[in-house]
Amino acid sequence: GQNIDQPTEMTATEGAIVQINCTYQTSGFNGLFWYQQHAGEAPTFLSYNVLDGLEEKGRFSSFLSRSKGYSYLLLKELQMKDSASYLCAVRDKSDYKLSFGAGTTVTVRA
Amino acid sequence: DADVTQTPRNRITKTGKRIMLECSQTKGHDRMYWYRQDPGLGLQLIYYSFDVKDINKGEISDGYSVSRQAQAKFSLSLESAIPNQTALYFCATSETLAGGTDTQYFGPGTRLTVL
Numbered sequence: 001g002q003n004i005d006q007p008t009e010m011t012a013t014e015g016a017i018v019q020i021n022c023t024y025q026t027s028g029f030n031g032l033f034w035y036q037q038h039a040g041e042a043p044t045f046l047s048y049n050v051l052d053g054l055e056e057k058g059r060f061s062s063f064l065s066r067s068k069g070y071s072y073l074l075l076k077e078l079q080m081k082d083s084a085s086y087l088c089a090v091r092d093k094s095d096y097k098l099s100f101g102a103g104t105t106v107t108v109r110a
Numbered sequence: 111d112a113d114v115t116q117t118p119r120n121r122i123t124k125t126g127k128r129i130m131l132e133c134s135q136t137k138g139h140d141r142m143y144w145y146r147q148d149p150g151l152g153l154q155l156i157y158y159s160f161d162v163k164d165i166n167k168g169e170i171s172d173g174y175s176v177s178r179q180a181q182a183k184f185s186l187s188l189e190s191a192i193p194n195q196t197a198l199y200f201c202a203t204s205e206t207l208a209g210g211t212d213t214q215y216f217g218p219g220t221r222l223t224v225l
Contacts, residue, residue: 004152031211042200042216043153050211087152096212097168100152 004101006088011107012078020073020086020104028093034062034073035087037103043087047073075106083108113137114217116201122223129188131220133201142184143202143214144168144176146195153200159184160206191224198222 003025012018024032031050035043049055049064049071061074075082085103092099114135123129133142140161145153145168155168157176165178173195177185188195201217 008150033213040198040219040221042218045213045215048211048213089153091212095166097155097158098153098214100154102150102152 004088004090004099006086006101006104008102009105009107011109014078014080014108014110016078018075018078018106020075020088020106022071022073022088022101024069024071024088024090024101026069026090026092026099029066029090030093030096031091032062032064032071033089033091033098034060034071035089037085037087038083039085046086078108080108080110082106114201114203114215116199116217116220118220119218120221122225123191124225125192127191127224129191129222131186131188131199131201131222133184133186133217135182135201135203135217137203137205137215138181139203139205139215140181141204141206141212142178143204144174144184144186145200145202146170146197147200147219148197156186188222188224191222193224196222196224 006022034046037043047062054063059076064071087103088101089098117132143158144156159165159178175187199220202214204212204214
């Protein structure tokens with residue numbers, strides 16, 4: 001099984017940078033996903049890491065360290081529309097199921 | 111048109127009623143999933159299906175059943191609804207690809223309230 005921890009809430013100013021950390025414990029790791037979820041809407045895929053290092057996609061980057069059981073999602077040049085919940089999810093090696101963290105609610109203020 | 115659709119989008123029902131939530135997809139994916147989401151909790155897996163003849167229980171399958179009628183359709187049933195099944199329910203799909211990421215794509219959700 002998986003044990004996934006991420007902060008509950010974060011607040012940042014428009015134009016700033018925010019880093020959302022995710023730590024996990026797993027019996028068999030096979031990839032880590034980040035999803036964005038606006039209130040009352042479906043989660044949408046942001047990024048995927050399976051090897052150590054940084055993956056960059058425009059204003060969003062995701063980092064993975066498998067040895068530390070650690071990932072972060074970096075949001076740069078924050079915009080008001082980035083106010084949402086960000087979900088960290090770990091895939092199990094044996095059955096390919098995803099286990100989700102409770103999500104981090106990011107509030108962007110003007 | 112949306113790739114993953116769920117019906118109904120909202121439902122209010124009473125304790126003891128049988129409820130069916132439906133999910134359809136046009137993505138051509140072989141894998142389908144049902145999750146529930148409660149405030150302050152992560153998405154919890156109810157059931158998943160890797161193809162039409164393969165159905166598996168997730169973390170919280172008690173009180174739920176599913177049917178995979180076709181590759182594109184996966185239904186979730188609550189045989190006798192109870193108030194603590196009040197939640198937001200999501201269907202998701204993914205594709206089995208050798209070396210692929212198997213990314214899950216979510217439907218818009220069904221908000222279910224059991225009185």
